[in-house]
Amino acid sequence: MTKVLALDLDGTLINENNEIIGGRETLSLLENLQVEGYEVVVVTGRLDHDIIHIAKKYNLNIKYRISQNGAVMQDEHGIKAKALNKEVALKVYKYIKDKNLRVEMNTISNRYWHSERDPEFPREFYDSSNVIEDFTQVINYQPVIIFLLIGDMEEINKVKGYIYENFDDVEAVKTSDKTLEILPKGVSKGLALKEMYPKAEIISIGDSESDFSMFPYSKASYYVGRSSFGKADFDVPSIKEALENILKEEKNG
Known part of the structure; x- marks a missing residue:
């Protein structure tokens, strides 16, 4: 079964300065997960060309891409989009x-x-x-x-x-x-992810409302946003901590 790690960009993988959150340690963890067989897909509200840039800049092996919050997808068939009437x-x-x-x-x-x-x-x-x-x-x-x-x-x-x-x-x-x-209508990160990987085992990581749609289609999901959401305060992991936990679970079988 294909194993997929779905990552949001802003606030999840990159900060307000467009730098990788956690730096080299985060990149090393992503590389280790790819060695373990995970396919990394970026699922973002940004346009497709920003995913391409991030992948090239940080040498991320990204096979497919989902942009504009699920409205645009690049897979083995090319790029397809769902537009407003x-x-x-x-x-x-x-x-x-x-x-x-x-x-x-x-x-x-x-x-x-x-x-x-x-x-x-x-x-x-x-x-x-x-x-x-x-x-x-x-x-x-x-x-x-x-x-x-x-x-x-x-x-x-x-x-x-x-x-x-x-x-x-x-x-x-x-x-x-x-x-x-x-x-x-009917466009979301989660639906695009499910369409692209209908039979995959998915783990998703995000930090905002638009990322929540990925969670129901995921074996495991990590919220790495603010520590206060609504009236409930709770501890949230950093992207680095989330990746460490995924890698630990993978090695423990």
Whole structure:
């Protein structure tokens, strides 16, 4: 049976400076798990080209990739994507574009922004951004994968509620307290992972709401985010501790 280690990127494998959390020790543990037969797949909200960069920079043997929170997958058949319905995308954009939030939009390989953003939030390894005043023409001519909203948590929550009340064929997923992604219905990291590896033994590691969808399809899963989630305080491992535990369990059979 194929053994798969599914890793989120931001907040799980890399920090806000795009450095590996745990440094060389984490990379060594990943190498050891690959020796033990684990196939590493990165499952991220970022675009595919950022996974490619991370894999090359840190010499990670990554066979397949899942990006844009499960909407885009690269496997042995090539790259396939699940896009928003064009008319729905136009309606969603009409609602969100004038909100007191930063609105960004992704196609399969590009980001579209109304204005330049802080290049540190987060830094792209390959700059695929385009700054345009209005996204309408792009929506009419290109398949849209995701809208990303950034801003105040209260406003984010209001938009999330509105989307669920008024649109039946889209999802609204918080990737942090201040970020919301609007994407096609039925798209999630977990469903993409299950589609890519229907018969594999999966272990998943993540740090945010978008990662939770991987957990039901996993033999074991590790939450490596904040130590306080909602009203419950609990201890969480670091990525290094999670990998150490997986390796220990593997060696113990």
